[in-house]
Amino acid sequence: MIPRPPDSSEPTVAEAAAWMDVLVSRRLLHAAVLTPTGQWLVQDYVEGPVRVLAGPADVLALTATIQHRTRSTRHESR
Structure with missing residues (x-):
């Protein structure tokens, strides 16, 4: 088992990158x-605008929003 680093209140760049990989895949x-400054450039769809996220916390907030939207849509279709 891989030891977990101590819990911190701030998400890491690695955690944000993992979530972005999942969302894109x-x-x-x-x-x-991910830009060299630590910001993220995000595009929802091919012709969509490019948004700038300030860092890992914004990435996790976006991930939570997408998860909420996905789960809400699933429940509505039942």
Whole structure:
């Protein structure tokens, strides 16, 4: 088992990158690119505008929003 680092209140760049990989691979986002400044460039769909996220906390907030939207849509379709 891989030891977990101590819990911190701030998400890491690695955690944000992992979530972005999941969102892009599951086609919930079209693209996500980490810039050298630590910001993320995010595009929801091919012709969509590019948004700038300030850092890992914003990435996790976006992830939570997408999860909420996805779960809400699933419940409505039942």
